[in-house]
Amino acid sequence: MRRTVKEFRHAKGQRLVYLTAYDYPTARLAERAGVDAILVGDSLGMVVLGYSSTVPVSLEEMLHHTKAARRGAPDTFLVADLPYLSYATLDRALFAAERLLKEGGADAVKLEGGEEVAEIIFGLSRAGVSVLGHVGLTPQTASQLGGYRLQGRRPEEAERILKGAMALEEAGAYGVVLEMVPKDLAKEITERLSIHTVGIGAGSHTDAQILVFHDVVGLYGEFKPRFVKRYLExxxxxxxxxxxxxxxxxxxxxxxxxxxx
Missing domain, CATH: 1.20.5 (Single alpha-helices involved in coiled-coils or other helix-helix interfaces)
Known part of the structure; x- marks a missing residue:
């Protein structure tokens, strides 16, 4: 049976499993494996569409893949990424979220950023949209962060990430992804928030973990981040x-x- 947003909001310490999936066959496998939630991430731009980053991914591409994933996993909670600049304003965010939820069949949307996107999340939440936040390494703006590297190593960075996560909870997010941050910082954030945290490259203290399907099964060439465990070549x-x-x-x-x- 598909989990509800309310269950995720109160999922502290439950060791939940998220996995990305981008189409019918991968979502079908994820559901059969028993994951708690599937993310149709804009990482599909790199692992499926061959882009050099997530930036070129369009709303139409996200919608296309979200529909396919929903058909493959009709009974699993499904989150879809809002692509780059689709949430630059609240009106744009509402338009994108409406399409992903109503046409794509998603249960929630995810967007990147901390305090700077809190107002957008607040507006989406007031409109009845369930939102998963994302702080730490934010791939859509990775170039501004110095590339794909660990975030929060310096005290000022850690403080910014912590405040960002807290702002997202206050704005109405039902959970927060912590990507590529030190495990001690992830532990502190997880303890400070009442909503659940989802770690990727953030150690073992988060409430949930997420990895990219193609990384888990070894389908993304020679690229293997340190935080990835391959379960199949x-x-x-x-x-x-x-x-x-x-x-x-x-x-x-x-x-x-x-x-x-």
Whole structure:
């Protein structure tokens, strides 16, 4: 049975599992594996669409993939990312959220930023939109943060992230993603908030964990962040199978009588 926002709001210490999924087959697998929530992240721009970052991802692309993921996981709580600049104003955020929830079938949306987006989250929440926040490393603005690196190492950075997370809770977010922050900072934020935290590269003290599907199963080339644990070398296995198919066709082995009518 699909979890509710109310359950996530009161999910402190439950060790919840989030996973990204971007289409019907990956969402179907995530649901069958028993994850608590699926995120249709704008990371699909990099791992599915081949962009160099998440910035080029459009609302139409997010909508397309959210619909597909919902069809694959009809009984799992589904969160969809608001793409870059789609929440620059409250009107734009409401428009994007409306499409992702009403057309895409998402249960909630996620957006990046701390205190600077609190007003947007407050407006979305007042309109009845469930919002997952995201602080620490924020990929849409990674270039402003010095690239894909650990955030919150310096005291002033840590203070900014902590205040940002608290502002998101006050604005009405039902949870907050903590990405690439020191585990002690993630622990402090988790203890200070009454809503649940979702860690990625933030240690073991958050209430939930999230990883990218393609990282978990080894389908994103040689790129492997330190915080990722690969549970399968999928790219190698897929390549072996495809290479065997190519060889058998060229050698006349496939199709055999077994595969013919």
């Amino acid at each position: 999928g790219e190698r296995l897929f390549l072996e199978a495809l290479s065997q198919y190519v060889q058998e066709v060229r050698e006349g082995v496939f199709p055999s009588d077994e595969h013919s009518f």
